[in-house]
Amino acid sequence: MNDAFDLRINESHIEVHKFHGGAILLSMIFALLLQAFVPVYLPKTSILDLPLLITIYFGLSRRNPSTGLLLGTVIGLLQDSLSKTPLGLFGIAKTIIGYLASSIGARLDTEHPAARFALTAAFFALHQGIVVLVQKLLLAQPQPWFTMRLLIACIVNPILGVFLYYLLDRFRKS
Amino acid sequence: MAGLPSRHRSLFLLAGVVLLQVLLLAVQIRRDSQGRLIRVWTVSAVSPVERSGAWGIGKIRDAWRHYFALSDTARQNEELRRENGQLKLEIMQLQSKSAEADRLAALLNFKQKQAKVPMVVARVIGASADANSAVLYLDQGLNEGIRKNMGVITPEGVVGKVIESFRNTCQVLLVTDRDSGVGAMIAYSRVHGPVGGMGEPLLVMKFVGNDEEVKIGDRIVTSGMDRIFPKDLPVGIITQVKPGGQYKQIRVRPSANVEKLEEVIVLLTTDPLAMKPQDSASGNATTPPNPAAQPVSALTKSKPAEKHP
Numbered sequence: 001m002n003d004a005f006d007l008r009i010n011e012s013h014i015e016v017h018k019f020h021g022g023a024i025l026l027s028m029i030f031a032l033l034l035q036a037f038v039p040v041y042l043p044k045t046s047i048l049d050l051p052l053l054i055t056i057y058f059g060l061s062r063r064n065p066s067t068g069l070l071l072g073t074v075i076g077l078l079q080d081s082l083s084k085t086p087l088g089l090f091g092i093a094k095t096i097i098g099y100l101a102s103s104i105g106a107r108l109d110t111e112h113p114a115a116r117f118a119l120t121a122a123f124f125a126l127h128q129g130i131v132v133l134v135q136k137l138l139l140a141q142p143q144p145w146f147t148m149r150l151l152i153a154c155i156v157n158p159i160l161g162v163f164l165y166y167l168l169d170r171f172r173k174s
Numbered sequence: 175m176a177g178l179p180s181r182h183r184s185l186f187l188l189a190g191v192v193l194l195q196v197l198l199l200a201v202q203i204r205r206d207s208q209g210r211l212i213r214v215w216t217v218s219a220v221s222p223v224e225r226s227g228a229w230g231i232g233k234i235r236d237a238w239r240h241y242f243a244l245s246d247t248a249r250q251n252e253e254l255r256r257e258n259g260q261l262k263l264e265i266m267q268l269q270s271k272s273a274e275a276d277r278l279a280a281l282l283n284f285k286q287k288q289a290k291v292p293m294v295v296a297r298v299i300g301a302s303a304d305a306n307s308a309v310l311y312l313d314q315g316l317n318e319g320i321r322k323n324m325g326v327i328t329p330e331g332v333v334g335k336v337i338e339s340f341r342n343t344c345q346v347l348l349v350t351d352r353d354s355g356v357g358a359m360i361a362y363s364r365v366h367g368p369v370g371g372m373g374e375p376l377l378v379m380k381f382v383g384n385d386e387e388v389k390i391g392d393r394i395v396t397s398g399m400d401r402i403f404p405k406d407l408p409v410g411i412i413t414q415v416k417p418g419g420q421y422k423q424i425r426v427r428p429s430a431n432v433e434k435l436e437e438v439i440v441l442l443t444t445d446p447l448a449m450k451p452q453d454s455a456s457g458n459a460t461t462p463p464n465p466a467a468q469p470v471s472a473l474t475k476s477k478p479a480e481k482h483p
Binding site for chain 1: 183184185187188191192195196198199200202203
């Protein structure tokens, strides 16, 4: 089996990446642990959403919507289970993000850092929008659509994502 | 799922996974006022269907009842009409019996109050064949002691007198007949004058001089001078007074409803009756306290000089 193969869409060549065994699982667990552990000691890091970055990265890289959305579901539900939110809040948001990232990754070249930054920022905003929407509609918890903290997070997370994605690229099978 | 294109398959998968998580959320979320959200959703989702179903079934049932299940309606309608007619007839009969019971109760009450006065309650069984004469036939006669010239009354007042008596029936001449006459007087002023009929519903009081004080509304009672009726029985109310050539023209409305008689009392004596105010004819609110309403014994002590025509 090839480590990477071409996906031909609209006459453009999009590369689908495979990763070393356990890379996705380890990355996911590591991101969740950091997300749950680090803010205890560094409260400002709570602005980061490492599970989301992992979801976006593997969605963009794997470029398979089914795999992407299932990965988002698992990560989201695990994140929910580690937080006080009802199971499904982040699950729904990350499922959709995983699906969209995989779908877009299959159509666009997402290897460029600028593209990664822009897509991550967009997905982050969309993720927050979905979370707020679910909180409003299902949980009856009124949440603001926009805050300064959200704006900062919308910038910081993509920046971190660009570097994180570069690090995760190391786990690709060449 | 296997036959679907990959892109659609992932879309379905997305929808399914999201839906499952939404349901998962709904199971967990508990609204204080409405219980778990899943229940709220379920009820919200089911109730419109139930409401629509109930509405549809109601319409279908109404349509069935009103349009299709009418095979027996005509027959039922006919039966109901017949039953309705019978019920109306029964109601009329009951009302009639009720009225009759009231009348008989009044007669019985009157008779009980006059326990010492011999009298016979009789039922009107016929009327005169002559339209110009006011005559009734009663179902009591000689066998009950009814004789000619006995007075016939109701608790409301004078009705007439017996003009013929047979074994089991008698003939009564009403006060409204042209040939009838009752010895009477004005209750307040004690002015005497016979009251007779004119073949009309109203009576006429005769031989009351123009100089006598007579007012509309004055009560007319029997004077006892005709030796038919006891003294102070209600005869009628003066409704019209006009000065005449020598005597006043006085019209009197009978106290007894002589046009609608069904049961009457035949007095077997001319002894005075103890008439109480409620037994007397009413209607003279303008007149001062009525001597006629007093016990007969008291009246007889203050009886003024009688006038005769």
